Amino acid sequence: MTHNVAILGASGYTGAELVRLIATHPQLTIVGLSGNSKAGMAMADVFPHLRHLDLPRLTTIDEMSFDDVEIVFCGLPHATSQKVIAGLPEHVRVVDMSADFRLRDPADYEKWYGKAHAAPELQKTAVYGLTEFYRDQIKDARLVAGTGCNAATGQYALRPLIAAGVIDLDQIVMDLKAAVSGAGRALKENLLHAELSEGAHGYAVGGTHRHLGEFDQEFALVAGRPVNIQFTPHLIPANRGILATTYVQGDPQAIYETLVAAYAAEPFIEVLPMGQHPSIKHIRASNFCHIGVVADRVPGRAIVIAALDNLTKGSSGQALQNANLMLGLPETEGLMLAPVFP
Amino acid sequence: MTHNVAILGASGYTGAELVRLIATHPQLTIVGLSGNSKAGMAMADVFPHLRHLDLPRLTTIDEMSFDDVEIVFCGLPHATSQKVIAGLPEHVRVVDMSADFRLRDPADYEKWYGKAHAAPELQKTAVYGLTEFYRDQIKDARLVAGTGCNAATGQYALRPLIAAGVIDLDQIVMDLKAAVSGAGRALKENLLHAELSEGAHGYAVGGTHRHLGEFDQEFALVAGRPVNIQFTPHLIPANRGILATTYVQGDPQAIYETLVAAYAAEPFIEVLPMGQHPSIKHIRASNFCHIGVVADRVPGRAIVIAALDNLTKGSSGQALQNANLMLGLPETEGLMLAPVFP
Amino acid sequence: MTHNVAILGASGYTGAELVRLIATHPQLTIVGLSGNSKAGMAMADVFPHLRHLDLPRLTTIDEMSFDDVEIVFCGLPHATSQKVIAGLPEHVRVVDMSADFRLRDPADYEKWYGKAHAAPELQKTAVYGLTEFYRDQIKDARLVAGTGCNAATGQYALRPLIAAGVIDLDQIVMDLKAAVSGAGRALKENLLHAELSEGAHGYAVGGTHRHLGEFDQEFALVAGRPVNIQFTPHLIPANRGILATTYVQGDPQAIYETLVAAYAAEPFIEVLPMGQHPSIKHIRASNFCHIGVVADRVPGRAIVIAALDNLTKGSSGQALQNANLMLGLPETEGLMLAPVFP
Amino acid sequence: MTHNVAILGASGYTGAELVRLIATHPQLTIVGLSGNSKAGMAMADVFPHLRHLDLPRLTTIDEMSFDDVEIVFCGLPHATSQKVIAGLPEHVRVVDMSADFRLRDPADYEKWYGKAHAAPELQKTAVYGLTEFYRDQIKDARLVAGTGCNAATGQYALRPLIAAGVIDLDQIVMDLKAAVSGAGRALKENLLHAELSEGAHGYAVGGTHRHLGEFDQEFALVAGRPVNIQFTPHLIPANRGILATTYVQGDPQAIYETLVAAYAAEPFIEVLPMGQHPSIKHIRASNFCHIGVVADRVPGRAIVIAALDNLTKGSSGQALQNANLMLGLPETEGLMLAPVFP
Known part of the structure; x- marks a missing residue:
């Protein structure tokens, strides 16, 4: 059937x-x-x-x-x-x-x-559609609100860390690199090939990007207090993919272990071995999210980098994953396509 | 099993x-x-x-x-x-x-x-591995020789036309645009991003590309006489895909109908409506081959354009399609993945 | 002054x-x-x-x-x-x-x-602005009509050959690869980065591109009879540059020598050594045009490839070169910028 | 002469x-x-x-x-x-x-x-070759040591701020996006077009990049105390350009004014109007460096973004600028080429 x-x-x-x-x-x-x-x-x-x-x-x-x-x-x-x-x-x-x-x-x-x-x-x-964190509510929801693609990427990197209290909530910087398909098929000058190729620049710099609304809402919920991260997205000349480089303060090993534990049973979230970090090239056109943790040379600081495909795990793949849950189907049905490389 | x-x-x-x-x-x-x-x-x-x-x-x-x-x-x-x-x-x-x-x-x-x-x-x-034309031999073969990726693309455009005798065999020009992954993972200066991006140039110009050996062998077999096409491949700054623009002399409508008839039952070869033509963007990471026919303004001439992904239909997808045949499995098993766009 | x-x-x-x-x-x-x-x-x-x-x-x-x-x-x-x-x-x-x-x-x-x-x-x-062939008229003109960028590229490859009678006028195929800036800054869906990057396709296939009007006009003038070339442009994922691969029938050596002689004194047209051919990467952001001639394996046929930057030699550089002539300035003034590589 | x-x-x-x-x-x-x-x-x-x-x-x-x-x-x-x-x-x-x-x-x-x-x-x-800050010593030097391209970019953003004491020296995060030509013409797998195009990833993550040696040396000199910034470069699929997004803590307006004052007389350093920020597309193939300052939504924090071309201002253009100084020529000679766009 x-x-x-x-x-x-x-x-x-x-x-x-x-x-x-x-x-x-x-x-x-x-x-x-x-x-x-x-x-x-x-x-x-x-x-x-x-x-x-x-x-x-x-x-x-x-x-x-x-x-x-x-x-x-x-x-x-x-x-x-x-x-x-x-x-x-x-x-x-x-x-x-x-x-x-x-x-x-x-x-x-x-x-x-x-x-x-x-x-x-x-x-x-409405149920917020970040599958890994709202699975039970999604199953029974009538309306699931898919997350922003940047908001999903950043939450995969930070949410377990905020929940576990292993990072300083007042010193979080997220520098995000986004491919162009996240802007949709709109006819805008800055999305033309001639304008974007060979270019790279920030946008919504200074904390004005709308996905900050989601970060603020969710992180406050998890932390039980306001968490105002700094968030600067950049447009890079690629079609698919988001790379969120997150600068956090806390013990790198504890950070790593928290993420490993949080995602141990998740079919789509892959935490890389300590010290390794992801590329958007390696999750392209798939529903996987790769996360890496690297200790910084400054003691007590770490870089957490998350990568996913904005159109798949960041949007349509997430939607299908949620629909599977709603219909009682295996959550991974139709979504185990391997990333396309090169 | x-x-x-x-x-x-x-x-x-x-x-x-x-x-x-x-x-x-x-x-x-x-x-x-x-x-x-x-x-x-x-x-x-x-x-x-x-x-x-x-x-x-x-x-x-x-x-x-x-x-x-x-x-x-x-x-x-x-x-x-x-x-x-x-x-x-x-x-x-x-x-x-x-x-x-x-x-x-x-x-x-x-x-x-x-x-x-x-x-x-x-x-x-060895059986030549161009599935659509060697299907029966492949089923029973011990050794199947996968085709060159350029050779596959060009044959999809021309083979039925040569067989049907609807084009002039002495006036065939194939101008091919190939993405870079066809050259493999070899460490060559001309394959560096800095050298290739924003560039485009011919290679093996003048009829020295090795895939001409396949064209010569197969077209002579089909025609019952030597057919020496002109073949000039070009490298373009993309990762996957081959676009073969083929200039032929013959009645455009007959050419179109010959291709439609030849591929009517094929699951992976799509002949576009007359006058439309393909893009490598539309077959990327898939096993599909799109073919278009356009009449030229010069009477009695047509442009036949074929597009496929060199790594999939041009190589590994073809290999899997042939393996399916050899194992008695449905020929399309594992190969119906839709192209990745954008 | x-x-x-x-x-x-x-x-x-x-x-x-x-x-x-x-x-x-x-x-x-x-x-x-x-x-x-x-x-x-x-x-x-x-x-x-x-x-x-x-x-x-x-x-x-x-x-x-x-x-x-x-x-x-x-x-x-x-x-x-x-x-x-x-x-x-x-x-x-x-x-x-x-x-x-x-x-x-x-x-x-x-x-x-x-x-x-x-x-x-x-x-x-109006004087037609292809500098190398209309230099004297341009000097005194009140109105100079800049050429189409594709039309310039193709004429640099073919014009001396048609004038010299060294090629068959009824068997000329020009397959052109054009970067995207030639389409201007217009907001069109097919010019978006997400649509064009990783893609390649023909356009105005079948002889409908407007620059054919220029080819027809100029080649008829040079030949003293109509010359109806086949002309198929393609869009490739690059920002600047046109590569015109021209398939002609005639003696390759005579073709080569005709081009060498025609451009011997030209400051911006470089005919490469016989057998070499150009890349758009090597003329980028400059007023230079590189032309190569390669003999095909089919006797009596040659490939002539011309490359220039559509925005410079194909448009604004040409305009400045013509303005220099009109003002009595050195023709190369402001135009000797070396190409940008990589 | x-x-x-x-x-x-x-x-x-x-x-x-x-x-x-x-x-x-x-x-x-x-x-x-x-x-x-x-x-x-x-x-x-x-x-x-x-x-x-x-x-x-x-x-x-x-x-x-x-x-x-x-x-x-x-x-x-x-x-x-x-x-x-x-x-x-x-x-x-x-x-x-x-x-x-x-x-x-x-x-x-x-x-x-x-x-x-x-x-x-x-x-x-040897004299350190960051022209704007070592101009007098360079004039008389026998040996000028050109800076790292990343090191130049980051210093243009931060050096005046550290000197002026307007930012917290212990909370500096620099997230840098670098085009591929900075890695040179070396034959490395990760520099192949097929590996890099459509990709983006960090490298030398965690503070191991050699240009940190320059940051440490110069910033300590300027501050009179050690300054250990966090520095994470990323490779993006472009040929030329470095974009350094720098997260600093201090009064945004003071930061902006400090930079404006520092570079007021500099021919190649352009500080954009407050709130604007640069793109590598706008300095490509030129000796210019664009710097922007944006106040973050978190009070007392700012984002300072600097962009330059790694091959020009980050290396060969800098070298020529220094040579001009050494020879007593106008410092800008040969270097006023406008950026190439698109």
Whole structure:
């Protein structure tokens, strides 16, 4: 028996990535694909790499029937998602990949996204989708809010350390390097090949990136007090991948052991041997996250580096992992694809 | 029941690609991995992207036991392969990914590779591994000679056209663009990132590329007369993919229909609608080959463009497809992974 | 004494490239920069790499005074250029970098650009800007029409060969690889880094690229009869550079000697030793064009490969070279910058 | 009158970059080029991008006559440089681009480079080549020790701040992103295009990078006490450029003003307006260094980001700037080339 799923916003990168993953998932069937600006088109014309698949044609959301759909994956832009999800029939369970339901407190949403939340009641029912830390709630959730891709990477590096109290909460610096697909398929000058290739620069420097809202929310929850990390993302000339270099103060060995213990049973989180550290090249197009710990020459300080693929573990792979949980399927189903190298 | 396989030369790119593909193949088990210069190392240390897999440690070939091995994949360098394969026990069936057994006539081998063939008797038993055209022989072969990656791409574009007699055999120009992984993991100055990135240039210009030996052999066989195409490969700053732009003279519509008919039942060869043409971006990390036909403004001429991933359909994916045939498994097993985009 | 120049359309790549070149030109002073959509901005805000220069602020064209301007460089979009140039005061001499004045016959313009020419009288006065072949007319011209970047590359490879009658005019295939900056700073999905990086594909396949209008015009002029080449450009993941691989039929040695003789006295055209061929990496960010000739294995056929930087020799460098001629300055002034490698 | 110079190690990237710069320098003449492994070759065969220049053939160092040479630029590998420079005639002044004379204390050299210094007496005469801070000593020096490229970038960001006492010396984190040409033309697996492209990872993580020796030496000198920064470089898939993101604790406005004041008169150091920050894309192939300051959301903390081209301002451009000083020429001669964008 297979489960019927639909993908809203299937003409974006997270939508395409989800189709790629579901293509070899034995128990999910895609019965609906929406892409308002490209409604009426075949997916093969929007994404020629999916040409070999037998997929429904893109429709508008209004045209889509949800009668036989169990799970809706929602890859719509922020703000739009709230309205669309609020209008979905009750029987449909939702895995959202937008930012709309990540922040529990509507005031936080307004602070980081600049407008009032349009569906605060629905927000209350949403479960934060960082699978490894919200597994039980996700199983029974009607609405799972996929995390920010940067927010996921940083939390994998830091969350167990904050929980265990092995690092100084007031001296955390996260310097993140992000590939360009995290910015989506938007037509922006700075995303052009000619502008980005051979370049590298910070963005949202100074603590203005919206994923800080997630760090603040989650780290405060874990620590039981506010934790204001410094967070500076950079854009690098690559297509997929996030590398979060995290500077922390604490005993390196204790830090290492805390991470090893935290992720010992996790199928997708690989803690490297002490002293080794990851590359985005080694997790590309996969659902794996690699984490390394290195002691700094300054005593009592360590560098924790986490790497994952923003489109897979950072977004669509996470969404599929959560959907597996919601449907009672093996959590790793369809997700054990090895990284693509070189 | 699963089949035991071993990979010789597993520390190169084709070896790693094969491991990647077999990782999600339900009926193959990797029981041996050789890599002479890296013998003793764990695969995770040679290829950190395979860290999550439970794989045997790299050994020398001499240390490897073939007792329980059904299929050996051989990703060794040219010239070495002949000697190693000649020494394998008889019960082992071999899928070679080197150039050593591609040319039936030892004189051709000597012409293109500059030295006498060391195993001419074995050569007589080898089946040329272009699956779609040698399927029946491959099923029963003991030794399958994987094709050159460029040779595969060009044959997919031209072979049915030559067979059908719809193009002028004396006016064929193939301009090929190849990504860098086709050159392997060799330490050569021109393969350095600083040398290749932002560059593009021809190589083996003038008809000196060794894959021409395969074109000559196969096209003569199909045509029943010599066919000397012009073939100029170029190196482009990408990691995976081959785009073969083929200039032919003949009726474009007949050319298109010939290709459509030839590949109608093929699971991995996709002929695009008339007038469309492929990108290497759309077949990346997959076993698919996309082919497009466009009529030129000069009447009676057409451009046929074929794209595939040199490491997958051009090498390791082809090898696995052939192994599936040899083992009586579904030909597509483990190979339906969708291309990775972006 | 220096000459005052203005640049219209200075917020595009050809405008920026011209500023880069003029920055070290001892006899030109930039007194006006227009960029309608960015009027009022400092160049440092539009192009931070020009931050160290003392440049006028961007204005609209209407706000610009041409009283003291000798030469106007025009990097405006096609169609717009015609109208703007038609309205410039008579004393101003114009180096146009758009496509608007390249085709002498307004019927050709309409055929390739899809609309009637708006300034056919002005068109009659325009000189085609391929410096090496129109040097004398350019010196005295009021309006010089910069060539297409692909059209320049291809003509450097073929023009002397057609003139000398050493190749078969009915069997010319040009397969061109173009970097992305040739497409300008336009916000198009296919120009995004995530779409282009790791990709390669043809475009305007089948003889529909507009630069064919220039090839047809110029080659017919040189040959005294129509010459319909086959021309297929491809987009490759690089920022700058065009590599034109040209397949011709004729005696390779005669072809080589014809090119050597044609360019013996040219400061920017380098014919490589017989058998060698160029890379776009070796002419990057310079005004040089490298040309190589290799005999094919098929007797009587040769491959001629030309490489230049589309933004420099293919556009803004050419424009400056022409301006030097118009002003009676040394033709190479400001243009002897060595290519940037790696 | 021009000055004769020779370049030792001219077959590496820093050698080629120096030739590129000197090519348009009106007062320097290259009379000798050494490249031991490529002795006897023409530079055009080693570096085809320099084909248009009239350059001496590569020789061994032994074959080279220094009689008429005023300045020798030395781009030899570490350890080799000491021996070669020690053997140069006294009248020759030397601009070294290796690491051999950067560390004043031979014990520091041994600590960071793993062997005893072979020319400790010569070391005593060397002037550290960070032009903006050692200008007066450089003018009269016989031997100038070019800085590490990472060391230059980091010092431009931090040196004035340490000198002015506006930041906490015990809480400095420098996260650096380096393009690949900084590693030179060495044949290493991790520098292959297939390994590096689409990748990003740290290296020398934990404070083991040799340029830390320079930071420690210089910052202690400036501060009058030891300053042990944390320093983690990363390799990114680009050819040229270093971006140093520096996390400091202190008043952001004071930090900004300190940098503005320090570099107000410097021709190559551009401090961006408060809140803006640089990209390596905007200084590529130039001698400029861009520095930005952004206040963090955490009060009392700031991010200082510096960008320069490792081959130009970080190495060969710096060397030429120092040579200009030594020869009494304008410091900017030959170095005002605008950055290449895109």
